[in-house]
Amino acid sequence: MTSGRYKLALGFLLLVLVVLLGVFNLRKPRILVLHSLGAETPWVRGVDRGLRRVLETNRNPVTVEWHHLGLDDKRPGQGMMRALAAARRTIQSLDPHLVIAIDDEANAFVARDFSRAGGRRILYVSIDRDPLAYGYHGDRRISGIAERLPLVPVMELVRWVRPDQSLRIQALGGTSETTRGGMVQVRDFNWAPHRFEEALHVRDFEELQAAVQRVETGILLVLDCPPLPRRAGGWASAREVVEEIQRNSNALPIGLSLDFVELGGDIAFVAPPEANGSLAMTMALEWVQDPGPAAAPPPARTMSHFDLALRPSRLRIRGVEIPQIYVEAARTSGMLFP
Amino acid sequence: MSKTPSSSPSQPPSGGAVGRPSREWIGWSLALVLPLLLYPLMLWIGTPIPGAFFTAVLGAMVVLWVFSLVDEFIPPLFATVAILFVGLAPPSIALAGFASSSLLTLVGVFALSAVINATGLGQRLMFWLLLRLPDRPFWHQTVLLVGGCLMSPIMPSGNSRLAIMLPMFRNMADGCRLAPGGRAITGLMAASFAGSMLFSPMMSTSKSSNIAAIALLPQQVQTEFLGIFWLVAAGVAALGLTVLHIVALRLVFGNGRQDPLPRQDLEEQLARRGPMGPDEWVAAACFAFFLVGATTVSWHHVQPAWLAGFVVVGLLVTGVLGKPGFRGQIDWPMIFFLLGLDSVTRVMKHVGLDAELARSMGDLYGFIDGRFPMFILASLLTTLVIRSVLPLTAGMIVSTIVLLPVAAAEGIHPWLCVFLTALFSDIWFFRYQSSVYLQAVSSGAIARIDEPAFLRYNHLMNLARVLVAYASIPWWHWLGLL
Numbered sequence: 092m093t094s095g096r097y098k099l100a101l102g103f104l105l106l107v108l109v110v111l112l113g114v115f116n117l118r119k120p121r122i123l124v125l126h127s128l129g130a131e132t133p134w135v136r137g138v139d140r141g142l143r144r145v146l147e148t149n150r151n152p153v154t155v156e157w158h159h160l161g162l163d164d165k166r167p168g169q170g171m172m173r174a175l176a177a178a179r180r181t182i183q184s185l186d187p188h189l190v191i192a193i194d195d196e197a198n199a200f201v202a203r204d205f206s207r208a209g210g211r212r213i214l215y216v217s218i219d220r221d222p223l224a225y226g227y228h229g230d231r232r233i234s235g236i237a238e239r240l241p242l243v244p245v246m247e248l249v250r251w252v253r254p255d256q257s258l259r260i261q262a263l264g265g266t267s268e269t270t271r272g273g274m275v276q277v278r279d280f281n282w283a284p285h286r287f288e289e290a291l292h293v294r295d296f297e298e299l300q301a302a303v304q305r306v307e308t309g310i311l312l313v314l315d316c317p318p319l320p321r322r323a324g325g326w327a328s329a330r331e332v333v334e335e336i337q338r339n340s341n342a343l344p345i346g347l348s349l350d351f352v353e354l355g356g357d358i359a360f361v362a363p364p365e366a367n368g369s370l371a372m373t374m375a376l377e378w379v380q381d382p383g384p385a386a387a388p389p390p391a392r393t394m395s396h397f398d399l400a401l402r403p404s405r406l407r408i409r410g411v412e413i414p415q416i417y418v419e420a421a422r423t424s425g426m427l428f429p
Numbered sequence: 430m431s432k433t434p435s436s437s438p439s440q441p442p443s444g445g446a447v448g449r450p451s452r453e454w455i456g457w458s459l460a461l462v463l464p465l466l467l468y469p470l471m472l473w474i475g476t477p478i479p480g481a482f483f484t485a486v487l488g489a490m491v492v493l494w495v496f497s498l499v500d501e502f503i504p505p506l507f508a509t510v511a512i513l514f515v516g517l518a519p520p521s522i523a524l525a526g527f528a529s530s531s532l533l534t535l536v537g538v539f540a541l542s543a544v545i546n547a548t549g550l551g552q553r554l555m556f557w558l559l560l561r562l563p564d565r566p567f568w569h570q571t572v573l574l575v576g577g578c579l580m581s582p583i584m585p586s587g588n589s590r591l592a593i594m595l596p597m598f599r600n601m602a603d604g605c606r607l608a609p610g611g612r613a614i615t616g617l618m619a620a621s622f623a624g625s626m627l628f629s630p631m632m633s634t635s636k637s638s639n640i641a642a643i644a645l646l647p648q649q650v651q652t653e654f655l656g657i658f659w660l661v662a663a664g665v666a667a668l669g670l671t672v673l674h675i676v677a678l679r680l681v682f683g684n685g686r687q688d689p690l691p692r693q694d695l696e697e698q699l700a701r702r703g704p705m706g707p708d709e710w711v712a713a714a715c716f717a718f719f720l721v722g723a724t725t726v727s728w729h730h731v732q733p734a735w736l737a738g739f740v741v742v743g744l745l746v747t748g749v750l751g752k753p754g755f756r757g758q759i760d761w762p763m764i765f766f767l768l769g770l771d772s773v774t775r776v777m778k779h780v781g782l783d784a785e786l787a788r789s790m791g792d793l794y795g796f797i798d799g800r801f802p803m804f805i806l807a808s809l810l811t812t813l814v815i816r817s818v819l820p821l822t823a824g825m826i827v828s829t830i831v832l833l834p835v836a837a838a839e840g841i842h843p844w845l846c847v848f849l850t851a852l853f854s855d856i857w858f859f860r861y862q863s864s865v866y867l868q869a870v871s872s873g874a875i876a877r878i879d880e881p882a883f884l885r886y887n888h889l890m891n892l893a894r895v896l897v898a899y900a901s902i903p904w905w906h907w908l909g910l911l
Contacts (some may be wrong), residue, residue, distance in 0.1 A: 095707035098747045102711045105743050109718070113729050121730060130647065154730060158649050173842070176909025180653060184727040 120379035121154045123187035125178065125201065127194035127269070129161040134349045134364050138193055138216070141368020149376055156185055162196050162267075163317060175200060189379050191371050192235075193217055195268035198225050210384060216371045217362065219272030222391070234378070234388035236370055240273055240314075240347055241360040241397035242280045248345070248358075249285065249310055252411050257284045259309030261342060263291045263302055265317045273314045273347065285310070295320045296327040296335075303339045311342035313359075316351055330354045343409065352400035352428055357409065359400040363424075366396050400426035456496025463488040479517055479780040486511050490773075495818045502762040505769030509776075518776045526771030530734035531644045535585075535764045537737020538634050540744050541719060542584040543758035544712045548749070549702065551580055551593040553709065556699045559601070564690050566613060569601055570620035570678060574671070577624020581635035582720055586760070587625045587821075587865040594621040595872050600698070602877065604691040615878040616682035618869070619886045623674050625865055630851035631667045633659045634723070634733070637760075638825040638854070641767035642847045645774055645833060654844050655733050656726035663848060665904040669897035670890075677889040681882055711749045715740045763822070770826050777830075787834030794835045801911055804841050805849060805898050808832055812853035816862060825854035842910045852898060856891045 124142060128135045139157070146155060158181045160174040178200065182190070189212040192201040198215045202225040215227060215235030227233045249258060262277045264270035274290045288309075291302040296319040303311075316332045327335075333354040336344050346352060346359030374389040401421035406413060421427040464485035471481035490504040512523045521528075545551050555576040562568040576597070577590050584590050598621045601607075607614035629636040633643055633655055643651055660667070705713070722729070722736040744750035750758070777783050797803040811832055816824040828850040836846035857863040860870065869875050875883070905911045 094748075098707040098711060098749065101747045102714060102743065105739075105746060106714070106718075109739055113731065116731055117729060119730075156649070156652060159647075173909050173911070177649075177653065180658070180909075181649065184653070184656075184658075185730065186727065 115152075116154075118382075119152045119154055120189065120382065121185055121187045122156075122189045122191060122375055122379065123182065123185055124155065124157045124191045125182075125193065125197045126157070126159045127196035128159065128163045130157075130159045132163055132350075133353065135159065135193075137349065137364025138368040138371075141365035141370075142191075142372045143368075144365070145369050145372035145376065149372075151376070151380065153376065153379065154185075156181070156187075158182075160197060160200070175204075179204065188212060188382065189214060189375055191216060191375055193367075193371070195219055195272050198227075199268055202226050212378060212388070214371060214375050214378070217367055217394070219269055219276060224272075231384075231386075231388055234374065234391050236367060236374070237391065237393045238362050238367070239393055239395050240276045241362065241395075242277065244360050244397055244399075245310075245312070245345055245347075246282070246285075248360075248413070248417075251414065252343070257286065259307055259342070260285050260287045260312065261289045261291065261306050261309065262287075262312040262314060263293065263299075263306070263336070264314030265319070266292050266294055267315070267317070270314045277312060277314070293319065295322055296332070297322050299327075299332060299335060300339070303336055306340050306342050309342045311336070311340050311344045313344050313346045313348070313351055313356070315348045316346070316354060316356075337405075343411065346400070349398075349400070352402055352426060356400075357402050357405045357411075358413075360397050361400065362394055363396050363398045367394055370394070398424045398426060400424070400428070402428045404429060452496055453498060456492060456498045459496070460489050460492040460498065463492055476785070477781075480782050480785065482515065482517055483512070483776060483780050483782055487773075487777075494820075494823055500762060501820060501823060502766030502769065505773050506765055508773050509769050512773075512776050518779045522775050522779050523772055525775045526644065526768035526773075529644055529768070529771065530732060531640055531771060532764070532768060533738040533741070534634065534640050534734040535637065535737075535767060536759060537719070537734075537740045538583050538585050538640075539759045539764065540741045540750055540755070541712070541715055541737075542580075542586065542589050543754065543760075544708070544744055544750055545580070545583065545716065546589060546593060547754070547758065548706070548709045548712050550705075550709045550712050550716075551576070552596060553699070553702060553705070554579070555593070555597050556695055559597075559690065560692065560695055560699070564692070566616065569605075569690070570616060573597060573617070573620040573624045574627065574674070575624070577621075577626075578628045581628035582632050582723065583634065583716055585634055585637040585640060586763075587629055587636075588868050590625040591621065591865050591868055594624055595869070595874055597621070598874060600695070601690065604694055605689070609877045610879050612682040612879065612882065615882050615886075616678050618874055618878045619678060619682065619883060621874075622865065622869065622883075622887075623890070626855055627670055627674060628667065629855055630848060631660055631663045634737075636825075636851060637763055637767055638822045639847070639851055641771055641822075641826055642829045642851070644771045645829060646843045646847065650842075650844055652732075655723075657724040659844075659848075662844065662905070662908060662910060663901075665901040666848075666852065666897040669900050670893055673893035673896065674890060677886050677893065681886045681889065707747075708749045711744070711747045715743050718743075766822065767826075770823075774830055783834060786831070787838055790831065790835050791838055794839075797835070797839050799839050801841060801845075801902065802899065804836065804839060804845075805895075807835065808846065808849040809853050809895060809898075812850050813856065816854055816856070821854055821862075821864060825850050828854060842905075845905065845910060849898060852894050856894055857887070858891070 126135050158178055160178055162174060190201055191214045192198045193216045195218050198218050201213055210232065212232045215222060217238045219238055222237060260282050262274060264274060278287060278290060293299040293302050299319055313336060316329050318326045318329050319332055320326055333351060333356050337355055344356060346356045347361065349361045349364060351359040370392065378389055399417060399421045401417060403418055418427065467488045468481050468485040471484045486508045490508045493499055493504040494501065509523055512518055513520060555572055558572045558576065562572060573594055577594060580590050598617055602614050602617060633639050643654060719736055719740050723733040726733065745755065794807055797807055812828040815828045819827055829847055832846045832850060833843055836843055860866055
């Protein structure tokens with residue numbers, strides 16, 4: 092064979108090899124991880140750690156890509172429309188077999204725009220509302236992990252720090268889908284012998300100040316602490332929001348979001364992000380192994396574990412003494428603050 | 430000081446009134462003294478030791494560039510080694526650029542570019558186009574423009590593209606017996622230049638600094654823009670710039686008459702090349718493979734970087750690119766330069782200086798106030814100032830590094846920041862600012878044209894770049910980038 096023909100033959104063989112690899116690649120399961128928040132959010136970082144930990148042990152070929160809607164980004168120009176347009180492009184370009192939609196906003200988007208398209212499977216994670224609220228029912232393409240806010244341990248703590256008292260329970264949060272979903276859980280929870288009094292949704296910093304002033308003694312559950320706009324212009328940071336609550340609340344504030352204590356709060360019970368991530372990826376990898384339309388989805392789960400974040404010195408100033416086991420639990424989770 | 434010739438990371442020194450020996454003296458003295466001053470100064474204003482050390486290294490790097498004391502690719506390498514030497518960042522960060530997908534992209538496109546150049550495939554394509562299009566000045570110019578644009582996706586260097594254009598330019602100018610210094614020959618040169626440069630910012634692989642700059646973006650943005658979507662998003666600018674180029678040609682050089690092309694000569698030249706050889710077929714197949722692959726990522730889901738990797742393997746396995754070619758024809762200094770800069774940027778983030786930069790830039794760029802038209806203005810001014818002292822590739826990347834935190838703070842899509850710096854870094858007013866123009870000068874082509882008229886055309890195209898940036902705003906709104 093002449094050198095020229097040899098080169099062309101080699102080129103042809105390579106082309107065949109590329110085509111075969113391409114076909115293999117096309118058949119490989121593709122998973123999109125769609126987050127509601129930005130990549131640098133503590134909650135998202137925790138979930139991603141869990142997702143990656145499972146991926147590191149996975150030996151089956153799979154393509155996993157991440158997309159962050161970044162809806163927590165309150166800078167000018169970071170609008171919902173832009174975020175959704177980018178997410179649509181990613182979904183259309185990747186054409187994933189399975190979308191892991193994390194948090195309520197991402198699920199609202201996926202349920203609205205993509206749940207019925209192309210036989211795509213959806214694994215919802217960390218939704219605070221009932222899956223039915225997203226139309227996730229009776230469909231073999233949908234499964235996931237619902238989030239139960241850790242209200243039972245909140246009750247146990249309240250029982251410990253204020254024994255034999257019937258307290259007012261009030262809840263405060265922003266206006267996001269996640270917060271509204273969480274508020275439904277708080278309202279529906281059996282608080283006896285205490286009583287749930289009020290759910291306060293605030294849209295701006297001034298509303299927050301007014302709400303905090305109105306809070307009476309008892310317990311104030313803080314569902315989230317997003318940056319809030321000021322009426323005079325500009326934004327109050329998440330840290331300023333937490334400081335306002337800590338400084339002016341007559342009730343004992345208990346956070347239900349991961350960054351509450353890091354931003355200056357005293358105590359928080361949170362759904363564990365890493366455990367959510369690990370479980371989600373484990374379920375996803377199991378599910379995509381059978382690409383057939385008849386493949387049974389993994390059974391839906393409810394995340395009932397929780398992490399504890401704590402600032403014991405500040406609690407002591409408030410006159411709240413907590414069992415040492417709480418301190419050790421926070422230390423183990425890496426969320427014990429001075 | 431030994432310097433490698435021609436290619437862009439080893440561009441000629443910037444001009445100026447100061448003679449070379451005294452400039453070198455001043456430069457080397459500054460390179461020594463500035464870091465020694467910067468380090469205690471940064472400590473004094475409260476920057477932690479890692480940040481202060483990094484700033485000192487950065488100071489030395491900038492001085493080495495500004496005074497062109499060494500080849501352009503050496504300062505980032507020096508910075509990387511210095512950072513590793515003192516343990517400012519672990520190798521996983523300080524060498525992260527070399528472990529990124531950009532490495533394969535760069536090696537792939539440079540290898541393909543070298544092979545297309547060496548096999549003469551580019552010139553064959555242009556001869557072929559010339560013989561099939563109408564024999565009129567407009568179409569001659571169009572061949573040069575379209576030829577350059579077609580090569581842009583796999584030839585990330587304006588210098589390489591011009592190297593293919595110049596023989597064509599000479600053939601056409603001689604064949605049509607264009608008068609030296611006339612409008613026709615100058616128009617033809619302008620078209621060759623436009624072919625080399627016009628599409629530089631329009632694709633992720635058409636400019637080496639684009640490949641490096643995209644690595645500075647968040648992962649999900651990289652994934653989105655590495656394929657065809659960059660060209661889609663730049664569509665209005667690409668179209669606008671092409672139209673304005675045609676208008677500028679008409680305005681400056683008119684629509685003069687000229688002798689017909691010596692078709693017989695051209696046909697003979699093409700015939701002398703004979704039918705396409707195996708090397709050309711393989712190069713053409715790799716070109717088509719990469720181009721089609723990069724535009725159909727959403728179908729096959731393989732990153733363009735891995736496609737570029739396959740291109741290299743294909744060229745090596747078939748022997749079209751041999752070991753000597755792999756050693757000598759790939760622009761390794763440029764690859765080290767770009768990946769070194771990528772690594773340095775990652776170290777900047779590691780030591781927390783990016784946030785510091787964003788804070789200090791926040792005051793300077795406060796006038797933007799979230800308004801995108803003002804951001805375009807800020808990008809233009811920043812890029813022009815930086816490009817007045819730094820060559821194209823370094824100038825664009827440094828502009829991107831400066832502007833990205835500003836874009837983030839103002840809520841502006843980071844790709845728009847990269848695109849604007851890519852677009853505006855092609856603006857030049859003085860010879861020393863454009864290595865592509867200097868290449869044309871050294872080839873003798875500029876001596877044959879009306880240089881003032883060419884510069885008038887260039888100034889119009891500078892203006893056109895600003896206009897198309899503003900004209901793209903509705904398109905970017907429609908795409909959801911704004």
